[in-house]
Amino acid sequence: MDNQVSNLRRKWRRCAKVIDSAILDEIRVDKVVFDNYRRILAANPRIQKPATFHQWVMGNYGSTLVLQVRRLADDNPRSYSVRRLTGSVLQNHKLISRRAFLRSHRPQDRSYAKRMWLEYAEPSNPEVLPRSICERDLQVLKEVAARATRLVDRDIAHLDRRRRARKLPYDEIFDALEAQAALAAKYADLVGYRMPGTIMNGAYGEDWVRLFEEPWVIPQSD
16 A cells, blocks of 8 residues: 555656746746847837737747647646646545645745645645645646646637637636646655746746847848
């Protein structure tokens, strides 16, 4: 029994790590690039028209974002997603105990752990994570991803006959991703993996902006 519990916990931590490093980190870095691109575009009216190239960039980035929302909401048993992590914890919620959660933190971090347990499990401070908390969080995940998932299924992955023109504002997509990242961080912490609960802290090490300071079209010599 102890080996089964240990294996399950390792599986949870592996899932959390992949969500953080392979999905959310990509979203964080891409957002830094996109935000800088939009600032460059907004600051220079001379490059705003014709808008064909910019519409192409915006369209491709928007498609990528809704695909990421869909990926984090995926319930395929072979996939890594916030939905799969949360659902697995729900099925085994009694393994997430207050005692084990506090002991998983270093002594100097115990005050943080006590505070977070109250936040995760709510003020009743139960000895194990309530199933109702997981069920509520799964419903939140379903709701925040619903519109993006429909758009992917009917307009991107397939050309559905029932399709109609659908648009999602960037702010709505970012809000959905932010909610997914927050819940990913919550369940990652509960299973022993710490990660940022946001998509707003990306970092890009290369000076890619300098590419825009160079002429892109070189006239052909005769």
